[in-house]
Amino acid sequence: xxxxxxxxxxxxxxxxxxxxxxxxxxxxxxxxxxxxxxxxxxxxxxxxxxxxxxxxxxxxxxxxxxxxxxxxxxxxxxxxxxxxxxxxxxxxxxxxxxxxxxxxxxxxxxxxxxxxxxxxxxxxxxxxxxxxxxxxxxxxxxxxxxxxxxxxxxxxxxxxxxxxxxxxxxxxxxxxxxxxxxxxxxxxxxxxx
Numbered sequence: 001x002x003x004x005x006x007x008x009x010x011x012x013x014x015x016x017x018x019x020x021x022x023x024x025x026x027x028x029x030x031x032x033x034x035x036x037x038x039x040x041x042x043x044x045x046x047x048x049x050x051x052x053x054x055x056x057x058x059x060x061x062x063x064x065x066x067x068x069x070x071x072x073x074x075x076x077x078x079x080x081x082x083x084x085x086x087x088x089x090x091x092x093x094x095x096x097x098x099x100x101x102x103x104x105x106x107x108x109x110x111x112x113x114x115x116x117x118x119x120x121x122x123x124x125x126x127x128x129x130x131x132x133x134x135x136x137x138x139x140x141x142x143x144x145x146x147x148x149x150x151x152x153x154x155x156x157x158x159x160x161x162x163x164x165x166x167x168x169x170x171x172x173x174x175x176x177x178x179x180x181x182x183x184x185x186x187x188x189x190x191x192x193x
Contacts, residue, residue: 010106014091014133016118017142019156019174024089026142027115028063031087034111039084043067044076046093048166073098076105083110091116092126093166099131120165121158121174123182144176155182 015026034041047069067087070076073094076086086105091098091114102112118133118141120126133139146153153176160173167173177185 010109010111011138012102012106012112012114012132012136013138013140014129014136015113015115015140015142016129016133018117018119018144018154018176020144020171020176021142021153022144023115023117023142025063026140027087027089027113030113031085034085040080040082041085041087042076042079042083043087043089044070045089047071048093049090049168073101076101079105079110085111085113088112088114089116091132092118092120092129094128096128096131098128099135102132103135117156119155121156121167123155123186146178146181147175148177148181151178151180153178153181155179157182157185 013030015023015030017023031041031043043066045067049069067089068075074097076088079086086102088094088098088102093116098114102114106112114132114136116129116132117126118129141154143152143154145151155177156174157177158167158174160167
């Protein structure tokens with residue numbers, strides 16, 4: 001007999017924010033809780049993200065979990081039938097096909113937890129993140145602390161002169177800034193050009 005407690009209910013959760021806001025740390029925390037509950041998990045990250053490790057998702061504070069680097073979201077469709085939870089780090093680096101893939105997996109009863117930057121270094125929505133947030137049952141925006149004034153930061157200000165959309169880096173390349181400090185920094189940079 002089918003009971004309400006045995007229903008397969010998939011869902012999509014998005015953890016978003018700026019650099020140094022704890023996105024990956026929160027993703028790892030949720031995945032560890034799922035493992036503690038004896039749920040089988042799979043973790044994916046884009047191949048391009050090899051800052052700390054080629055095969056682990058690693059937070060800025062050094063917490064890590066084994067992952068599978070992938071080039072395309074479609075590679076997630078090959079997960080084992082017993083997988084209950086899928087974690088995705090740096091979701092902003094994938095193309096828009098990730099939206100269809102996570103919808104399909106959630107409809108199969110899998111809990112999806114995706115973490116990523118909601119805005120790029122210019123302050124514009126980053127990649128598929130707005131679409132993922134729109135289809136998610138739960139969105140948590142986490143914040144860093146502005147290194148200039150101490151307020152909540154929601155911008156990832158790039159310190160390098162590169163205009164490439166994707167530039168991997170740490171505190172040597174990015175700093176978290178609040179709206180006001182970000183706007184001031186951008187205005188200063190425009191004046192200096």
